[in-house]
Amino acid sequence: xxxxxxxxxxxxxxxxxxxxxxxxxxxxxxxxxxxxxxxxxxxxxxxxxxxxxxxxxxxxxxxxxxxxxxxxxxxxxx
Amino acid sequence: xxxxxxxxxxxxxxxxxxxxxxxxxxxxxxxxxxxxxxxxxxxxxxxxxxxxxxxxxxxxxxxxxxxxxxxxxxxxxxxxxxxxxxxxxxxxxxxxxxxxxxxxxxxxxxxxxxxxxxxxxxxxxxxxxxxxxxxxxxxxxxxxxxxxxxxxxxxxxxxxxxxxxxxxxxxxxxxxxxxxxxxxxxxxxxxxxxxxxxxxxxxxxxxxxxxxxxxxxxxxxxxxxxxxxxxxxxxxxxxxxxxxxxxxxxxxxxxxxxxxxxxxxxxxxxxxxxxxxxxxxxxxxxxxxxxxxxxxxxxxxxxxxxxxxxxxxxxxxxxxxxxxxxxxxxxxxxxxxxxxxxxxxxxxxxxxxxxxxxxxxxxxxxxxxxxxxxxxxxxxxxxxxxxxxxxxxxxx
Numbered sequence: 408x409x410x411x412x413x414x415x416x417x418x419x420x421x422x423x424x425x426x427x428x429x430x431x432x433x434x435x436x437x438x439x440x441x442x443x444x445x446x447x448x449x450x451x452x453x454x455x456x457x458x459x460x461x462x463x464x465x466x467x468x469x470x471x472x473x474x475x476x477x478x479x480x481x482x483x484x485x
Numbered sequence: 486x487x488x489x490x491x492x493x494x495x496x497x498x499x500x501x502x503x504x505x506x507x508x509x510x511x512x513x514x515x516x517x518x519x520x521x522x523x524x525x526x527x528x529x530x531x532x533x534x535x536x537x538x539x540x541x542x543x544x545x546x547x548x549x550x551x552x553x554x555x556x557x558x559x560x561x562x563x564x565x566x567x568x569x570x571x572x573x574x575x576x577x578x579x580x581x582x583x584x585x586x587x588x589x590x591x592x593x594x595x596x597x598x599x600x601x602x603x604x605x606x607x608x609x610x611x612x613x614x615x616x617x618x619x620x621x622x623x624x625x626x627x628x629x630x631x632x633x634x635x636x637x638x639x640x641x642x643x644x645x646x647x648x649x650x651x652x653x654x655x656x657x658x659x660x661x662x663x664x665x666x667x668x669x670x671x672x673x674x675x676x677x678x679x680x681x682x683x684x685x686x687x688x689x690x691x692x693x694x695x696x697x698x699x700x701x702x703x704x705x706x707x708x709x710x711x712x713x714x715x716x717x718x719x720x721x722x723x724x725x726x727x728x729x730x731x732x733x734x735x736x737x738x739x740x741x742x743x744x745x746x747x748x749x750x751x752x753x754x755x756x757x758x759x760x761x762x763x764x765x766x767x768x769x770x771x772x773x774x775x776x777x778x779x780x781x782x783x784x785x786x787x788x789x790x791x792x793x794x795x796x797x798x799x800x801x802x803x804x805x806x807x808x809x810x811x812x813x814x815x816x817x818x819x820x821x822x823x824x825x826x827x828x829x830x831x832x833x834x835x836x837x838x839x840x841x842x843x844x845x846x847x848x849x850x851x852x853x854x855x856x857x858x859x860x861x862x863x864x865x866x867x868x869x870x871x872x873x874x875x876x877x878x879x880x881x
Contacts, residue, residue, distance in 0.1 A: 422810075422824045431638070434639075449829070
């Protein structure tokens with residue numbers, strides 16, 4: 408299993424929303440870092456995909472289990 | 486009879502002062518330490534910056550703390566959670582039975598190259614009145630070109646405040662008859678102007694209707710002040726003639742033992758339901774100082790202060806994660822960003838009453854801090870009536 412450089416727990420965060428935690432982790436990241444984001448906010452799945460399209464980073468994994476979303480992202484662009 | 490407990494509160498902002506005033510004097514010796522000795526109503530910086538308001542923004546802590554609260558005006562430099570002491574800047578150590586960190590957040594413009602120069606030039610509305618007045622002067626001096634309002638970093642106080650700035654700036658520009666000459670641009674690192682999607686559905690159409698240009702996915706990397714250009718991590722650039730930037734925030738600058746109770750930005754890690762600092766039963770963090778995933782707003786500090794007060798009094802109290810952020814949309818319109826840990830943000834419709842409520846709150850703020858027990862019934866009934874699970878059924 409891919410080991411995350413940092414894990415961001417955004418479960419239960421509806422305002423301002425998990426996307427803010429991902430952007431924060433992106434700001435603090437280095438090339439090659441792997442960011443794991445945990446969220447419960449439904450909109451996050453779409454947001455993370457839109458974000459990947461825009462930033463050009465790599466989505467290693469995106470899955471939903473028991474209402475919990477887990478995204479694993481490798482930072483390759485910044 | 487149980488022994489009186491020594492509670493030390495670090496910081497006299499909304500959360501710290503309210504907590505101090507909530508603890509009964511026959512059960513607690515309460516000491517509040519604050520570096521300046523003032524309580525600031527920080528939301529008013531918005532109106533200093535965009536309306537030129539000169540209304541007084543601060544009160545002395547002596548005037549709003551109950552007589553039993555001991556006030557120490559000093560800076561805390563270190564806290565040892567294992568040995569239960571706090572060190573002041575003069576080297577003096579204070580022991581406690583319980584400690585509550587309510588030290589707020591600080592702005593750190595050094596994290597982004599060029600940001601400091603830009604903030605010195607155009608001002609900002611996240612630090613103090615002087616800098617907010619500089620924003621007001623910036624607004625008054627722009628006669629043509631691009632006025633850029635940009636969110637530099639997700640960690641900042643008051644999630645609605647960046648868009649509020651853009652709305653009020655547009656209102657100002659229009660009122661001066663400069664709409665044809667000055668373009669208001671709003672840049673954000675998110676996929677949409679307001680990060681929480683349901684609220685965005687309410688406010689983005691208003692932003693578009695007013696002709697404010699929206700730039701999404703702009704994560705500010707650095708500023709070139711001489712060229713008047715901002716560049717993003719995504720590789721885009723934005724030119725401006727004047728720019729107001731929402732700066733990155735960090736936790737209060739004090740030394741923690743053990744060191745692993747804070748995150749990389751200096752915010753204190755804690756349980757989101759009880760505000761207990763990770764690994765400690767007798768230490769809490771409330772408000773902006775915490776790394777708990779909730780909005781950094783006064784209402785969060787207010788509600789967390791009452792939960793921690795009840796826990797200290799022996800109750801089994803828990804936070805709901807409730808937010809209730811007033812959102813000024815300009816032209817006398819307002820909404821609220823209402824949500825909690827269990828219900829996503831509600832699509833609460835804008836109207837003039839909401840805006841009046843924001844203004845009314847500013848008028849009663851210090852009275853609420855001083856006499857929380859008198860205002861509790863009003864706020865409790867408001868929070869009950871506007872419970873997000875109920876509003877969700879009405880507004881979606």
